[in-house]
Amino acid sequence: MNGAKALWATLANHGISTVFGYPGGAIMPVYDALTFYPEVRHVLTRHEQGAAHAAEGWAKATGELGVCMATSGPGATNLVTGLADAMLDSVPLLAITGNVASHLMGTDAFQEADITGITLPITKHNYVVRDVAELPRIVAEAIRIARSGRPGPVLVDIPKDIQLAPYHGDIPAPHARPEIPAPSPESIERACELLRGAKKPVMMVGGGSLDAAAEITALARAWDIPVITTLMGLGTFPASDPLWLGMPGMHGSVAANRAISEADVLLGLGLRFDDRVTGRVSGFAPHAAIIHVDLDAAEIGKIVRTHVPVRGDAAQAARLLAEGAQPPARAEWRAQLDAWKARTETPSHWGAGSAVKAVVDRLRPDDLLSSDVGQHQMLAAQLARFEKPRRWINSGGLGTMGFGLPAAIGAGMAEPGVRSVVIAGDGGFQMTAQELATLKMYDIRNVKICIINNSYLGMVRQWQELFHEKRYSEVWLGDSNPDFVKLADAYDVPAYRASTAEELPGAIDAWLADPRSALLEVVVPHEHGVFPMVPAGAALSEMIETEPARPGAPTPEASEA
Amino acid sequence: MTPEQPTPDHLLSILVRDEPRVLTRITALFGRRGYNIKSLSVGTTEHPGVSRMTIVVSGDRGVVEQAMRQLEKLHDVVKIIDHSLEKYVDRELVLVKVAINPETRVEVRQIAEDFRSRIVDVGRHALTFEVTGDEGKITAFIEQLRPFGILETMRTGRIALTRGSNADIPAHVYHPGETQTLQPVLSAEPREERAREVPNLF
Numbered sequence: 001m002n003g004a005k006a007l008w009a010t011l012a013n014h015g016i017s018t019v020f021g022y023p024g025g026a027i028m029p030v031y032d033a034l035t036f037y038p039e040v041r042h043v044l045t046r047h048e049q050g051a052a053h054a055a056e057g058w059a060k061a062t063g064e065l066g067v068c069m070a071t072s073g074p075g076a077t078n079l080v081t082g083l084a085d086a087m088l089d090s091v092p093l094l095a096i097t098g099n100v101a102s103h104l105m106g107t108d109a110f111q112e113a114d115i116t117g118i119t120l121p122i123t124k125h126n127y128v129v130r131d132v133a134e135l136p137r138i139v140a141e142a143i144r145i146a147r148s149g150r151p152g153p154v155l156v157d158i159p160k161d162i163q164l165a166p167y168h169g170d171i172p173a174p175h176a177r178p179e180i181p182a183p184s185p186e187s188i189e190r191a192c193e194l195l196r197g198a199k200k201p202v203m204m205v206g207g208g209s210l211d212a213a214a215e216i217t218a219l220a221r222a223w224d225i226p227v228i229t230t231l232m233g234l235g236t237f238p239a240s241d242p243l244w245l246g247m248p249g250m251h252g253s254v255a256a257n258r259a260i261s262e263a264d265v266l267l268g269l270g271l272r273f274d275d276r277v278t279g280r281v282s283g284f285a286p287h288a289a290i291i292h293v294d295l296d297a298a299e300i301g302k303i304v305r306t307h308v309p310v311r312g313d314a315a316q317a318a319r320l321l322a323e324g325a326q327p328p329a330r331a332e333w334r335a336q337l338d339a340w341k342a343r344t345e346t347p348s349h350w351g352a353g354s355a356v357k358a359v360v361d362r363l364r365p366d367d368l369l370s371s372d373v374g375q376h377q378m379l380a381a382q383l384a385r386f387e388k389p390r391r392w393i394n395s396g397g398l399g400t401m402g403f404g405l406p407a408a409i410g411a412g413m414a415e416p417g418v419r420s421v422v423i424a425g426d427g428g429f430q431m432t433a434q435e436l437a438t439l440k441m442y443d444i445r446n447v448k449i450c451i452i453n454n455s456y457l458g459m460v461r462q463w464q465e466l467f468h469e470k471r472y473s474e475v476w477l478g479d480s481n482p483d484f485v486k487l488a489d490a491y492d493v494p495a496y497r498a499s500t501a502e503e504l505p506g507a508i509d510a511w512l513a514d515p516r517s518a519l520l521e522v523v524v525p526h527e528h529g530v531f532p533m534v535p536a537g538a539a540l541s542e543m544i545e546t547e548p549a550r551p552g553a554p555t556p557e558a559s560e561a
Numbered sequence: 562m563t564p565e566q567p568t569p570d571h572l573l574s575i576l577v578r579d580e581p582r583v584l585t586r587i588t589a590l591f592g593r594r595g596y597n598i599k600s601l602s603v604g605t606t607e608h609p610g611v612s613r614m615t616i617v618v619s620g621d622r623g624v625v626e627q628a629m630r631q632l633e634k635l636h637d638v639v640k641i642i643d644h645s646l647e648k649y650v651d652r653e654l655v656l657v658k659v660a661i662n663p664e665t666r667v668e669v670r671q672i673a674e675d676f677r678s679r680i681v682d683v684g685r686h687a688l689t690f691e692v693t694g695d696e697g698k699i700t701a702f703i704e705q706l707r708p709f710g711i712l713e714t715m716r717t718g719r720i721a722l723t724r725g726s727n728a729d730i731p732a733h734v735y736h737p738g739e740t741q742t743l744q745p746v747l748s749a750e751p752r753e754e755r756a757r758e759v760p761n762l763f
Contacts, residue, residue, distance in 0.1 A: 116582065117582070117585070120582070120585065120586060120589055121589055121590075121593055124634075124636070125635075125636040125637075128581070145636060150634075296630075296634070297630045297633070298627065298630035298631050298633070298634060300630075301623070301626070301627075302627060
């Protein structure tokens with residue numbers, strides 16, 4: 001057995017069933033050894049970035065480790081965006097890269113890049129394997145690090161000679177997951193004490209709570225506390241529950257942002273108070289005592305002042321907090337929240353908002369919904385009604401355009417029986433459109449792509465409109481966009497198009513009814529914005545609730561003419 | 562804290578696995594988050610596979626807390642000691658080359674003697690001294706010599722050990738002979754301690 005075979009044997013021993021990757025010179029021994037391990041499926045994407053995002057999609061849908069693979073140099077650097085994305089969204093990801101032979105490392109050899117140096121700030125940890133005897137142990141340790149505590153990406157770089165060197169050792173079994181220390185009883189007691197005295201409490205849950213949905217739902221009901229789910233936490237609390245207030249932050253709901261601004265106690269679970277959530281930090285939850293539950297001690301007190309820090313797992317903490325529940329009557333607070341909730345706008349006119357709504361309204365609770373990055377992402381986050389966690393696959397922290405399609409493929413392959421819908425924009429879709437070939441190659445049948453085409457880089461255009469006096473600099477794509485239906489056809493992916501509100505329902509029906517993966521292009525008016533919106537640097541209470549009127553400017557409908 | 566006030570210094574000992582790039586990892590973390598390292602010394606310890614860094618970082622309490630928590634997350638970090646929380650001894654070695662002439666030679670030598678400094682090089686127009694001590698002593702020594710004309714100085718950066726008979730690396734953290742059996746960062750206990758220290762601003 002050589003190092004390359006030892007790598008596959010270790011991955012197989014760890015239950016890795018699927019690896020997304022792309023071969024190249026410095027990883028050829030690994031691809032050669034792959035032919036001896038039919039128990040591991042390798043998915044050939046059309047770009048290493050696609051492989052990384054597909055592995056992320058897999059991990060985000062299942063909570064299990066995603067694995068991607070690339071060769072040295074350009075292959076490895078193409079993984080960088082995916083690794084940074086996984087780092088910011090705490091996604092368990094293992095990246096394997098080949099590298100030039102050990103004796104060539106550091107000599108600027110052909111296709112050599114210092115990938116461990118490059119990825120040092122965007123991985124949880126990384127390794128260069130310098131001795132084949134260490135290879136399986138390092139891979140096992142990398143998997144443990146990626147999955148344990150706050151998950152994240154780990155990269156293992158393997159020089160070509162190490163892949164070829166003979167290996168005589170054992171193949172390691174998976175590490176047991178380390179026990180997570182329970183939150184201190186004292187911190188739980190202090191949190192309960194605050195909640196008992198709270199007149200206007202609110203709970204905010206983030207991506208660190210995805211596997212604590214049941215406990216959090218029980219906690220919210222036990223204390224009768226309304227729940228806000230961040231972009232990363234959508235689905236952790238059922239949208240159908242009357243206690244749900246929506247998403248907070250820059251494009252958050254009126255109810256969520258008003259509740260944060262008025263609350264006297266804010267209980268945050270598994271979130272990191274991202275600037276897109278807080279707005280101007282000094283104006284965030286100005287009246288609230290903040291209880292922050294997080295596994296990662298470095299997050300507590302990092303951004304917002306914390307009154308009661310609770311270090312621990314969200315599920316454990318929620319269970320302990322629910323045990324102390326003594327809900328006081330808070331009729332006034334509920335009435336206030338209900339009044340704010342009533343102001344949730346549903347898009348009425350034809351545009352990106354109503355198009356996204358028409359699509360997300362057709363989702364079933366088990367369906368996966370991925371998004372790319374931009375206006376359609378915020379619209380989907382605002383309008384989709386998630387009942388379960390791990391159904392919403394999106395690039396939150398890094399905001400990676402091009403994430404949607406490969407992530408939906410990864411998620412769809414993880415759950416082949418489930419519909420994997422992706423909403424993309426015309427800009428982001430073109431960043432990884434080549435992954436349509438991956439759909440065709442593996443005959444993936446459950447990925448449903450919806451492109452909301454407004455012929456603009458819509459979110460940038462919206463900011464230029466609001467903050468740069470409508471100088472629309474380099475955001476117009478309309479004259480150069482491809483014919484998306486023809487493009488899909490070229491990849492042998494069935495495609496549909498709707499350009500009016502009247503056409504849309506029929507097109508959605510045909511698109512979803514197609515037994516294969518299919519694409520739907522929805523052509524919408526150019527100049528719609530996403531609202532509510534909190535301008536960057538403003539406090540949540542300074543939210544712009546509805547799209548401002550444009551005096552003298554053509555209406556979106558007129559501009560279509 | 563207003564910008565005019567000088568930010569206090571904090572003395573940290575960081576015990577790390579002796580692996581390639583560990584120094585880069587630590588300094589990159591400080592650099593990315595904008596924490597300024599004032600002094601850094603690294604050396605081996607009595608345990609094979611474990612190196613010890615002493616870092617002086619300036620910033621208010623919150624900055625240092627955040628730096629320590631970020632450091633703790635690094636796989637290579639075995640333990641972090643914030644010396645402001647306990648009694649410690651610290652030293653720094655400094656070489657100072659000072660200008661002399663026939664009139665000042667005796668006086669300079671006398672100052673050096675008072676500071677228990679050794680002469681390590683003698684030139685016709687300069688003497689080079691070696692001095693060890695804590696920050697106060699070294700600063701005072703340099704200030705005393707400054708009027709004569711300091712030609713060059715080189716400082717090693719501060720190093721520190723906790724006072725008392727306990728070792729900073731607990732026996733359970735490291736098992737000799739197996740470099741890979743280092744336990745992951747610390748026990749949960751000290752981290753909980755720190756978590757409780759988040760300032761209460763109410």
